Amino acid sequence: MEKEKTTIQKLSEFANKTDHVVDFIEQAYPSNALHPVTYHRRLLYIPENRLANTYFACFGDSRRFDRQSIFSGVFFPIPLSKSIRVCLRKKDILDKMNFFSKNKGYKTGTNKFDSQVVFDAFDAIGTNRIFKNPKIHDLILKVFNFDFRLRVGVNMVNLDFVPGLKEHSHFGIYSTQDWFVDDSKIEILYDLADQFKKFVVKFDDQNAVY
Template sequence: MEKRKSAIQKLKDFADRTHRKIDFNEKAFPSNAIHPLTYYRRYVSIPENDYNQIFYVCFGDSRKLDNYSTFSGVFFPLDLAGETQICVRKKQIMDKMSLFGKKKSYKTGIDSFDSQVVFEEFTAIATNKIFTNLKIQELILKAFDFDMRLRVGVNMLNLDFIPELKGRTYIGIYSTQNWYTNLSEIEILFSLAEQLKGWADFIKEPDLVGQL
């Protein structure tokens, strides 16, 4: 019987097939009498092209129990205030229940977008127009149509293990539930990130005004 390929091996195959570079690491933390299980910390980084501007990144640390112990997605650097943290996701049924509906969150003021999303986090020292831009809103909704588990976030994850992103502010389209290993799915994520980056770079004078 053929040995089942690991996620890292599948991503290595993807990089080979698409002629992309890949950086990966897997570190084991051996078990002991107190913790009889072996834990692993893994990561993979694949740049979209030789310009090293957009990266497909996977991370997993079985020692962690928080919401960011596993994630994968596409990320690109963008000059924003270092304190900025923003996370938007698709609105779910639970969000529409009265118990949850009373909680105030950031609104862009564009009803067609606000009615479909929830800002889980919005901490922005400087203002900017990124999330009020209609083209960017369209791309965010397109990402959620591709996979409703996705988030679009600014500085929500620690990506310091990627040299090109270490210490920089960034935007990402990512999931905290799984690693994407399917070639076509990763290419879709790259395409979404490329379009999002194009519009984000186009916006010259940030001016995002929160409405609570």
């Protein structure tokens, strides 16, 4: 019986057959007799050749138990302060049942959109016009229809292990539950990122949409 391929093997194969370069680092935490379990920190990124400065990036740290212990998605730099934090997710049944949560958090003023999403974090400085854009609304809902586990965010995860994103603010479409390994889903994420970039990224500040 053929041994099942590892996540790294699957992503390396994706990179090879799509003519991408994959960069992977695995670091083991020290263990001892009292704590014989070896924990690992895994970092991986794949630049998208067709889309300048767009990266598929994955992170996993088995020793951590916070919201950044694992993530996987597509990210690109944006000309905003690194201090800004924005995070959206699809509204779930608990949100809809919690009456008190309905009046909390940021609202765009578009009822159709606000009724389907939750802003877990929002910094209006420099981002207000982005997230009030109806075309951005349509793309965000498209993301959640593709995979309800996804998040859309600005600077919500640490991407300093990706050279092209280090020291830059970034916009991301990502999951905090597991790594994407399916070829078609990764390509869809790249395509969604490309669509977002048309409205979010304006490298000429004079023509910036936000």
